[in-house]
Amino acid sequence: xxxxxxxxxxxxxxxxxxxxxxxxxxxxxxxxxxxxxxxxxxxxxxxxxxxxxxxxxxxxxxxxxxxxxxxxxxxxxxxxxxxxxxxxxxxxxxxxxxxxxxxxxxxxxxxxxxxxxxxxxxxxxxxxxxxxxxxxxxxxxxxxxxxxxxxxxxxxxxxxxxxxxxxxxxxxxxxxxxxxxxxxxxxxxxxxxxxxxxxxxxxxxxxxxxxxxxxxxxxxxxxxxxxxxxxxxxxxxxxxxxxxxxxxxxxxxxxxxxxxxxxxxxxxxxxxxxxxxxxxxxxxxxxxxxxxxxxxxxxxxxxxxxxxxxxxxxxxxxxxxxxxxxxxxxxxxxx
Amino acid sequence: xxxxxxxxxxxxxxxxxxxxxxxxxxxxxxxxxxxxxxxxxxxxxxxxxxxxxxxxxxxxxxxxxxxxxxxxxxxxxxxxxxxxxxxxxxxxxxxxxxxxxxxxxxxxxxxxxxxxxxxxxxxxxxxxxxxxxxxxxxxxxxxxxxxxxxxxxxxxxxxxxxxxxxxxxxxxxxxxxxxxxxxxxxxxxxxxxxxxxxxxxxxxxxxxxxxxxxxxxxxxxxxxxxxxxxxxxxxxxxxxxxxxxxxxxxxxxxxxxxxxxxxxxxxxxxxxxxxxxxxxxxxxxxxxxxxxxxxxxxxxxxxxxxxxxxxxxxxxxxxxxxxxxxxxxxxxxxxxxxxxxxxxxxxxxxxxxxxxxxxxxxxxxxxxxxxxx
Numbered sequence: 001x002x003x004x005x006x007x008x009x010x011x012x013x014x015x016x017x018x019x020x021x022x023x024x025x026x027x028x029x030x031x032x033x034x035x036x037x038x039x040x041x042x043x044x045x046x047x048x049x050x051x052x053x054x055x056x057x058x059x060x061x062x063x064x065x066x067x068x069x070x071x072x073x074x075x076x077x078x079x080x081x082x083x084x085x086x087x088x089x090x091x092x093x094x095x096x097x098x099x100x101x102x103x104x105x106x107x108x109x110x111x112x113x114x115x116x117x118x119x120x121x122x123x124x125x126x127x128x129x130x131x132x133x134x135x136x137x138x139x140x141x142x143x144x145x146x147x148x149x150x151x152x153x154x155x156x157x158x159x160x161x162x163x164x165x166x167x168x169x170x171x172x173x174x175x176x177x178x179x180x181x182x183x184x185x186x187x188x189x190x191x192x193x194x195x196x197x198x199x200x201x202x203x204x205x206x207x208x209x210x211x212x213x214x215x216x217x218x219x220x221x222x223x224x225x226x227x228x229x230x231x232x233x234x235x236x237x238x239x240x241x242x243x244x245x246x247x248x249x250x251x252x253x254x255x256x257x258x259x260x261x262x263x264x265x266x267x268x269x270x271x272x273x274x275x276x277x278x279x280x281x282x283x284x285x286x287x288x289x290x291x292x293x294x295x296x297x298x299x300x301x302x303x304x305x306x307x308x309x310x311x312x313x314x315x316x317x318x319x320x321x322x323x324x325x326x327x328x329x330x331x332x333x334x335x
Numbered sequence: 336x337x338x339x340x341x342x343x344x345x346x347x348x349x350x351x352x353x354x355x356x357x358x359x360x361x362x363x364x365x366x367x368x369x370x371x372x373x374x375x376x377x378x379x380x381x382x383x384x385x386x387x388x389x390x391x392x393x394x395x396x397x398x399x400x401x402x403x404x405x406x407x408x409x410x411x412x413x414x415x416x417x418x419x420x421x422x423x424x425x426x427x428x429x430x431x432x433x434x435x436x437x438x439x440x441x442x443x444x445x446x447x448x449x450x451x452x453x454x455x456x457x458x459x460x461x462x463x464x465x466x467x468x469x470x471x472x473x474x475x476x477x478x479x480x481x482x483x484x485x486x487x488x489x490x491x492x493x494x495x496x497x498x499x500x501x502x503x504x505x506x507x508x509x510x511x512x513x514x515x516x517x518x519x520x521x522x523x524x525x526x527x528x529x530x531x532x533x534x535x536x537x538x539x540x541x542x543x544x545x546x547x548x549x550x551x552x553x554x555x556x557x558x559x560x561x562x563x564x565x566x567x568x569x570x571x572x573x574x575x576x577x578x579x580x581x582x583x584x585x586x587x588x589x590x591x592x593x594x595x596x597x598x599x600x601x602x603x604x605x606x607x608x609x610x611x612x613x614x615x616x617x618x619x620x621x622x623x624x625x626x627x628x629x630x631x632x633x634x635x636x637x638x639x640x641x642x643x644x645x646x647x648x649x650x651x652x653x654x655x656x657x658x659x660x661x662x663x664x665x666x667x668x669x670x671x672x673x674x675x676x677x678x679x680x681x682x683x684x685x686x687x688x689x690x691x692x693x694x695x696x697x698x699x700x701x702x703x704x705x706x707x708x
Contacts, residue, residue, distance in 0.1 A: 033546075159656060291542070
C-alpha cells in the first residue's frame with residue numbers, strides 16, 4: 001500500500017511539471033506568431049480580405065492593446081480550447097484538430113509499437129550473439145535503416161506495392177486512412193480495413209525508430225549479460241534461453257521505455273511527411289495543408305498540439321516506467 | 336607519382352585510393368578545361384570554390400597524400416586525429432563517404448555533365464531512362480538527373496554544414512555556461528531546452544517555413560536554431576564533470592576569470608563529444624533539409640535539392656522510378672556516411688575502440704554461453 005501512495009505522489013508531481021511545460025509551449029507559439037513579418041492580423045487574415053474588414057478584425061483581435069495583455073488573452077483562449085478559426089478548413093481549429101488527432105494517434109501508436117517490438121527483438125537477437133558475422137551484418141543494416149529518409153522509403157514502398165507481382169501476392173491499399181466504402185462495412189470489416197491501410201505508413205514511419213531501438217537494445221543486452229545475477233543464473237546451470245529471457249531481456253529492455261522521450265518527437269516529425277505522402281488524414285497533413293494555405297491559426301494550433309502530444313506521451317512513458325520500476329520514483333522523491 | 340610510396344610500403348588500399356583520386360582529378364581537369372578557363376575569365380563564387388578544390392586536391396595528392404599514413408591505424412607513432420577512426424571498416428567507409436560527398440559537392444560545377452537547370456528537350460527529352468546520354472536519366476522537365484544529384488548534394492552540404500556550425504556553437508555556449516555557472520542559470524536554461532525539445536523538429540521547421548519567405552539562408556538559420564538543444568545537454572553533462580578536475584580548480588585558484596577558464600580549460604576538453612555531436616548533427620540536418628525541401632518548404636526552384644528532386648518524381652513514380660530512386664539513394668549515402676563517421680569518432684573519443692563492439696573481455700567471457708545457446 002505504501003508503494004501505491006508513492007506512485008500516486010510521483011504521478012501527481014510529474015503531472016504538475018507538465019502543466020507549466022504546456023503553458024510555456026503556448027508561449028513559444030505566441031512569440032512565433034509575433035516574430036513573423038507583418039502584424040499578426042496579416043497572419044490571421046486571408047490576403048484577399050478587404051481593408052475595412054481587416055481593420056475591424058484587428059480591433060476585435062485587440063491588436064492595439066499592449067503585448068502582455070494580448071499574451072494573457074491568448075493563453076486564456078488556449079486554456080479554454082479556443083484556437084481560432086481555420087478559413088482553409090472552414091471550421092474552428094479545435095474541431096479540425098479533433099477530426100485529425102485520432103488518425104495520428106493510430107498511426108503513431110502503431111509505429112511506436114512496431115518499432116519497439118521489431119527493434120527490441122532484433123536488439124536481443126544481436127545482443128545474445130555479439131561480434132558474430134550475423135551481429136555485424138545486422139549492425140550495418142540498422143545503421144543504414146536509421147539513415148534512410150522516411151519520405152524516400154515511403155515512395156519505394158509505394159513503388160514496390162504497386163508492382164503487379166507484389167499486388168497479386170499482397171494487395172494493400174496504397175493511400176488514405178480508410179476505403180471509400182468504409183462506412184458501409186460491418187464492424188469487423190472496418191477494423192480490417194483500417195489495419196490494411198495502416199500497414200505501409202506504419203512500416204515506413206517505424207523503420208528509423210526501430211533501427212534506433214535495436215541499437216540501444218543490443219548494447220543494453222550486452223551490458224545486462226555481464227551482471228552478477230546473470231552469471232550466477234548461468235552458473236546454476238539454467239538453460240541459456242531461460243537466462244536470456246528472464247534475467248537479461250527483462251532487465252535490459254525496461255530502461256528502453258525511458259528512451260520514448262527521444263523517439264516520440266522524431267516519430268511525430270516523421271508522421272508529418274508520411275501523412276502527406278499516404279494521404280493519411282491526420283495532424284501532419286492538417287499542418288501541411290495549413291502551411292500551404294498560409295492558414296496561421298491552423299498552423300499554430302497544430303504546432304501547439306504536436307508539442308502537447310510530446311509532453312503527454314513523455315508523461316505517460318515516465319508513469320509506465322515508474323510503475324514498472326519502483327527505483328525511479330524512490331530516486332526522484334529523494335532528489 | 337602520388338600513392339606509389341604507399342604502394343611500395345605494401346599499403347595497397349591507401350596507395351590505390353590516392354592514385355585513383357590523382358588520376359581522376361587529372362582526367363577531370365583535362366575534360367573540363369573549357370569550363371576551368373571560363374572560371375578564370377569570369378566565374379562566380381561557386382566556380383572558384385570548385386577550382387580551388389581541384390587545385391587543392393591535386394596538391395594534396397602530391398604532398399600529404401604521398402606521405403599518407405596507412406588507412407588502417409595501428410603503428411605506435413600513428414596518433415593523427417583520424418587514426419582511430421580509420422581503424423574499423425565502418426569508420427573507413429564513413430570517412431570515404433563523407434570525403435567523397437564533400438569533394439563532389441565542391442567540384443559539382445566541373446563534375447556535372449550538364450547544367451542542372453537546363454531543360455535539354457522538354458518534350459522529347461522528358462523522363463528519359465538511364466542511358467549513355469544521361470547516365471541517371473532525365474526528369475519530367477528533361478533535366479539531367481545526374482547533374483541535379485551532384486548539385487543537390489552541394490545544396491545539402493551548403494545547408495547542413497553551416498547549420499551544424501551554428502547549432503554546435505550555440506549548444507556549446509549554452510551548455511557550457513549552464514554547466515559551469517550552475518545554479519539558477521543552469522536550471523533556467525535546461526528548462527528552456529526541455530521546452531524546445533517538446534516540439535518535434537520537423538513540425539517547428541514546417542511551421543516556421545510558413546511564417547517566413549523560404550530561402551537557403553532561412554533553412555540554415557532554422558536548422559541551426561532547432562538543432563542546438565541536444566548539444567547543449569551533452570556539453571552541460573561534460574562540463575559538470577570537467578569543472579571538478581584539478582587543472583580547472585588550479586586555474587580558478589590562480590585567479591583566472593570564469594569566462595577564461597570556461598573557454599580555455601573546460602570547453603576544449605569537451606571537444607571529443609562536440610565532434611561526435613557535430614558529425615551526427617550533419618546527418619540529422621541533411622535529413623531535415625531534405626524533408627523540408629520534399630514538402631516544398633526548403634530551398635526553392637530552380638536550385639536543385641535532393642528532397643525536392645524526390646518530390647518532383649512522385650507523380651511519375653511508376654513510369655520514371657529513376658527520378659525518385661537516385662536522389663534518395665545519394666541522400667541515404669550522405670546521411671549514412673556522417674552517421675558511420677560519427678559513431679567511429681564516438682568510439683574513438685570514448686577510448687574503447689569500435690562502438691560497443693570490440694570489448695574483447697566481454698566477448699571472451701560470453702563465448703561459452705554462446706556455445707550453449
